[in-house]
Amino acid sequence: MLEFRDVVKHYRSGDSVVRAVDGVSLEVAAGELVALYGPSGSGKTTMLMLAAGLDRPDRGEVRCDGRSVAGMSAEEATRYRRTQLGFIWQQFHLAPGMSALDNAAMKLIAEGLGRRAARRRAARWLELVGLAERTRHPPEQLSTGERQRVAIARALANEPRLILADEPTGNLDTTRGQAVLTLLAQITRDAGVATVLVTHDPTAAAYADRVRTLRDGILLDGAATAAEEVARDAAAKGTAP
Ligand SMILES: Nc1ncnc2c1ncn2[C@@H]1O[C@H](COP(=O)(O)OP(=O)(O)OP(=O)(O)O)[C@@H](O)[C@H]1O
Numbered sequence: 001m002l003e004f005r006d007v008v009k010h011y012r013s014g015d016s017v018v019r020a021v022d023g024v025s026l027e028v029a030a031g032e033l034v035a036l037y038g039p040s041g042s043g044k045t046t047m048l049m050l051a052a053g054l055d056r057p058d059r060g061e062v063r064c065d066g067r068s069v070a071g072m073s074a075e076e077a078t079r080y081r082r083t084q085l086g087f088i089w090q091q092f093h094l095a096p097g098m099s100a101l102d103n104a105a106m107k108l109i110a111e112g113l114g115r116r117a118a119r120r121r122a123a124r125w126l127e128l129v130g131l132a133e134r135t136r137h138p139p140e141q142l143s144t145g146e147r148q149r150v151a152i153a154r155a156l157a158n159e160p161r162l163i164l165a166d167e168p169t170g171n172l173d174t175t176r177g178q179a180v181l182t183l184l185a186q187i188t189r190d191a192g193v194a195t196v197l198v199t200h201d202p203t204a205a206a207y208a209d210r211v212r213t214l215r216d217g218i219l220l221d222g223a224a225t226a227a228e229e230v231a232r233d234a235a236a237k238g239t240a241p
Contacts, residue, residue, distance in 0.1 A: 001194035002028040002051060002162055007060035009046055009217075020046040021057070022217035030161070033188040033195040035208035043217040044198040045090065048164045051196065052087055053077040064162060082111050086160035086193075088168045092151040094139040100126060100146075101135040104153040111158065125153035128183060130176065144171045152180060156187065163188070163195040169204055181207040 009021040021043045028034045036044045049055040050062050053069040062069045064084065072080060081087065094103045104122035109115060126135050129149040139147050148171045155163065165184060169177035181197075185207050188195040197208060205211045213220040 001030045001032075001065060002026075002196065003061075003063045004047070004050070005061045005063070007047075007050060007057045007062060009043075009050060009055065009057050019217045021050070023060075024214075024217070024219050025060075026212060026219060028194040028196055030194050031189055031192045032210070033185055033197060033208045035197045035199055035205040035211045036214055037199060037202070037205045037211050038214035039200060042214040044214055045166055046217075047214070048087070048166055048196065048198060051162070051164055052081060052085060082107050083158060084161045086155035086158065086163040086165075088152055088155045088163070088165040090166040090170065092139070092147050094147055094150055094154075096140055097138050099136050099138055100131060100142065100150045100153075103139065103150050104157055106154060107158045122153065122157050125157045126150070128156075129153050129180065145173065145176060148172060149176070149180070152183075156183075159191065161193055163193055164198075165195065166198045167200075168197070169199075169201065177204070 004024050004026045007021055007024045011018040011020055024047065026034070036047060038044055046055065050057055051064070051069065053072055056070045064080070069077070069080070095106065098106075101119055101122055104126055105115070105118040108118035108121060113121070123132075123135060126132060126149075129152050131146060131149050131153065134142060134146055139150065142150065148168070152168060155165075163184065168184065169180055172180060181204055184195060184197065187193055197204065199205055
């Protein structure tokens with residue numbers, strides 16, 4: 001479903017070059033949840049931006065359902081993001097002044113679904129993420145964790161084929177975080193979605209079918225279980241797992 005083929009993305013910053021993604025090949029199948037695990041600055045968000053067509057690789061190719069993402073016109077890329085993709089952003093990107101319900105319904109309305117039907121569907125997703133009591137509140141009247149859940153409801157409401165989740169539980173307490181991860185794993189499996197979960201939390205990585213570790217823009221060898229990755233990480237830091 002999603003494929004990175006020898007992808008390189010470097011950023012220039014003054015005289016130096018940041019090798020954000022440095023020759024990554026990775027496939028994520030429909031119905032599979034892959035965790036991209038790695039420290040801050042290892043290139044995880046850059047990989048999601050490339051998959052969403054919000055940035056272009058310097059070399060290599062990102063394909064979704066066989067189509068080159070960088071090869072899409074601006075119009076095709078917008079439609080791809082609205083209809084195929086559920087992007088859960090680290091910074092939420094909610095519209096201020098609009099209710100949680102309208103924020104969650106936004107992509108559905110943009111795709112032409114009637115306002116009432118869009119709101120009905122969005123309300124169901126808000127309920128699933130535990131926000132049934134907060135649908136009328138705009139983001140500025142919600143806690144950070146509640147905003148994160150609105151962003152998750154919005155990302156899932158269009159029933160995407162590919163979910164890109166950037167630290168989706170970063171602002172949630174353990175119970176809420178586990179509920180969101182269980183929901184993501186369930187949607188991935190039941191709806192045959194390909195999901196990439198970016199995290200530096202080993203507990204979150206444990207919900208994945210496969211965990212791949214990114215360091216300095218390079219994927220470490222081999223797929224591993226979350227437990228193996230946690231042990232490898234602890235060994236690298238010289239701490240007990
Ligand atoms: N637009 C940009 N211009 C210059 N450098 C960038 C740009 N975007 C990212 N970088 C750099 O690329 C590297 C990878 O960044 P990225 O955001 O992908 O890391 P990350 O693993 O998602 O980090 P975090 O866990 O902190 O979100 C970092 O060193 C970052 O500073």
